Amino acid sequence: MRRSSLFAAIALLSCTTAAPVMAEGQADVPPSAAVAAAAKVQPEALAALDRMAKYLRSLKSFGLRADTTLDLVTEDDQKLQFPGTIDYKVRVPNGLRIDMKTDRKERQLFYDGKTLTVYGPKNKLYAQTDAPPTIAKLLAVAEDKYGIELPLADLFLWGTDKAPVSALKSAVFVGPARIDGSVTDQYAFRQDGVDWQLWIEAGDKPLPRRLVITTTDDPTQPQFASTLTWNTNAAVRDADFAFTPPKDAGRIKLVEVDVVAVEDAK
Template identity: 75%
Template sequence: MRRSSLFVVAIACIVAPALACAQTRERRDAASSAIATAPAVQPEAVAALERMSAYLRGLKQFGLHADTTIDLVTDDEQKLQFPGTLDYKVRAPDRLYIGMKTDRKERELFYDGKTLTVYGPRNKLYAQTPAPPTIAALLGAAEDRYGIELPLADLFLWGTAKAPTSSLRSAAYVGPARIDGSVTDQYAFRQDGVDWQIWIEAGDKPLPRRLVITTTADPAQPQYASTLTWNTNAKVRDADFAFVPPKDAHRIEFVEVDVVATQEGSR
C-alpha cells in the first residue's frame, strides 16, 4: 500500500505533540515556498554544487564510511528497504578500495591502477580483469563492460564533463540542517528521471554529508540514501588496494554484459 507524505504527516499529528506537528508543517511549508518562488535553477545552488565538486577533485586521498539504505521494489510494487554500509579508501588518481556490507551480501572491490578485483568474502569467490589507468576511466569501463555500477560513483564524477550542471532541470536551496552534529546546507536537484538531495557541510570543507536519490522514472520511486562520514587525513598504503586471495578462495571469470544479453536473447 502506498501512502503519501501528507498521510505520514497526518499520522504524526495524531501521535506527536501539537507543537511538534506544527513545527513539522512550518518546515515543510517553508521549504516548499522557498522552492516554488525561486527560479527553477537557482545560481546559488549550482554554485554550491560546483564548490563542493572542486573541493572533492582536490582531495588526493581519503577514507569514507557510509551508512546506506536502498529501496527494492517487488513485482507487485511493494517497496522494501535494506540497510548497509560502505567503506572507501581512495588515493587519486588510480587507487580504490570499496567494502560493501548488507544483511544479504558482502563484497570487496580492489583497484590498483592495473587490475580490478571483486571478491565475495562469504562465498570465497573472486574475479579479476585488467583495468584502465584511472578511477574515472574505471567507472565507465566497469559499468559498460560488466554492468558493475560502483556505489557513490558521483563522488568521482561531480566537477567533470561526465556530470555537467547543464543537465539540471531544477536546483534549489532548501535550508540549513544538522547531519551527525555537523552544520550543513540542504539542496534539491532534478534531472531527467532522477530527483536528488544533498547536504553539504558549511565552512571551508564543503564535503557532501548526506545524499538521497529518488528514481522518478520508476512509478514506485525507489530511493537510495547515504549518510557520509569523512576522513580526509586517512593514511593509505599500496597494500590497501592490492588483493591477495585467501588460500581457500576460488577464482571465477567476469561475464561481459554483451555475453549476458546474448544468452538471455537466445532463451
C-alpha cells in the same frame, strides 16, 4: 548526478535524519514552501555544487563511510527498505578499495592501477581483470564493459564533463540543516527520471554529507539514501588496494556485458 548511481547501489549491495537548523531571527517557513517559491535553477545552488566538486577534486586520498538505506519494491508494489554500509579507501589517481555490507550481501572491490578485483567474502569467489591506469577510466570501463556501476560513483564525477549541470531541470537551496552534528546546506536537484537531494557541509570543507536519490519515472518512487562520514587525513598504503586471495577462495570469470546480452537473447 548520474542516474546510474541508484542502480549501482542496487546491483552491488542487493540514516541519519537531517534536523533543520534555524538561524537566529529566521522565519519558520516550511522547506517545501520555500522550494516551491524558488526559481527553477538558482545560480547559488549551481555555485554550491561547483564549489563542492572542486573541493572533492582537490583530495588526493581519503577514507569514507556511507551508511545507506535502499528501497526495493516487490511485484505487488510493497516497498522494502534495506540498510547497509559502504567503506571507501581512495588514493588518486590509481588506488581504490570498496567494502560493501548488508544483512544479505558482502562485496569487496580492489583496484591498484593495474588490476580490478571483485570478491565475495561469504561465498569466497573472486573475479579479476586488467584495469586502466586511473580511477576515472576505471569507472567507464567497469560500467561499459562489465556492467559494474560503482556505488557513489558521482563522488569521482562531479566537476567533470561526465556530470554536466546542463542535465539539471531544477536546482534550489532548501535551507540549513544538521547532519551528525555538522552544519550543512541542503539543496534539491531534478533531472529526467531522478530527483536528488544533497547536504553540503558549511565552511571551508564543502563535503557532501548526505545524499538522497528518488527514481521518479517508477510509480513506486524507490529511494537510495546515504549519510557520509569523511576522513580526509586517512593513511592509505599500497597493500590497501592489492588483493591476495585466501587459500580456499575460488576464481571465476568476469563476464563482459555484450556476452551476457548475447546469452540472454538465445
